[in-house]
Amino acid sequence: MVNKAYSYEEPKQALNSRISAHAKYSNFNLHEWIKERFRIQEGDRLWDLGCGNGNFTGFFWELVKPSGSILGMDKNSDLIKEAQGKYKELPKKNVQFMIHDFDDPLPDTGMSYKWIFSIYSLYYTEDSLKLMQVLKNQLAPGGALIVIGPGPENTKDLNEFNYSLTGKNPDEEHIKRIERIANEFKPLFEKIFTKELVEYEEIDSVMNFPDIESFSEYYKSTLLWRQSTKGFSDDKIKEIEVKIKEMIPNSIQIKKQMSCLVGRID
């Protein structure tokens, strides 16, 4: 399906805030989950699409080093620069970063990959069919394409809270994007990889914020906040900030849901 409205620009600070909030307040550790769920091994070649600031690069490197390799790709040059800075000590022939929009034709890296991961990024693609087919062809024998992202039930309570504060529901594209892995990508994977070679699961978790400040910082780093308050005056934003304090008890819990779709080749 082709839809330009799925496209998204990630502000660097917003991504850092969300990563840090997840690390501190979530009862779910995605790094650990990936380690248990997939047998990533020394020597494996891995492609991390939409790698952002390299949140998973060091973790992947620990699993594939010293002979494996990682290609991190993202369209955001600031985030790629941050990743390059963070991992400048790692061997450049094994750990590479590339600025590239995955909706443009993918460069021929001359390689095939045991693992292609896309963590909270591929659901921004404008043309899922084209991209999935190209990615499948980049897999080495026994390889897997793994798409991780929000599940259909993700942050429903945050959406309700946001509505009571801003009077705005998430826009239609935002809702469709959240449901994309389940509703659009899964049937596509079953066609491309065949049903027998596709796995899909949804995993529930919670984020427990100990105080209003930590919750507020997280909430304001979300796309939901940015879309809902777009065009609001500074006074209106200040009014909402006061309301957040009035409405939130001392601690707050947000339900999250992740989905994971895997397509394998023999």
Ligand SMILES: C[S@@+](CC[C@H](N)C(=O)[O-])C[C@H]1O[C@@H](n2cnc3c(N)ncnc32)[C@H](O)[C@@H]1O
């Ligand atoms: C929510 S962040 C996730 C980053 C990283 N995978 C992580 O889990 O920390 C989404 C990332 O996808 C990237 N992205 C979105 N659309 C993209 C596109 N069309 N091509 C390449 N990267 C894209 C954004 O720049 C951003 O870094």
